[in-house]
Amino acid sequence: MNEPLIAFFAVLCNVTAQLSMKYSSHETLANKWSYLTSPWLLLAVVLYGLSFLLTIRVFAVNPLSVASPTMAGATFFLIATSSTLLFGESFGLQKAAGIVLIFAGIFFLTRSQ
DSSP, X not given: OOSHHHHHHHHHHHHHHHHHHHHHHHHTTTOTTGGGGOHHHXXXXXXXXXXXXXXXXXXXXXXXXXXXXXXXHHHHHHHHHHHHHHHOOOOOHHHHHHHHHHHHHHHHHHXXX
């Protein structure tokens, strides 16, 4: 993949934005409208915007059929591991097998070019 560092930061921004949204959702437990003023939600919006801009650059210099699945797979992996570490979500054998299958699919996709 061309410009892998930009792709890495795009994925990292996307993952951090999703984690920030999850944190902001915890604030809604006290008041269902409090998420609108949450700094976590504002951070998520900024990070999604940055991820969007970086992803445009990655798509411009790579085949879409390779860049998009690769970045999505990295996002799936990082979300699964981060949510386990930060939120105590389960990470069982089925989830691990699913991630392995995703990476196997990405491997075959990138080899077909």
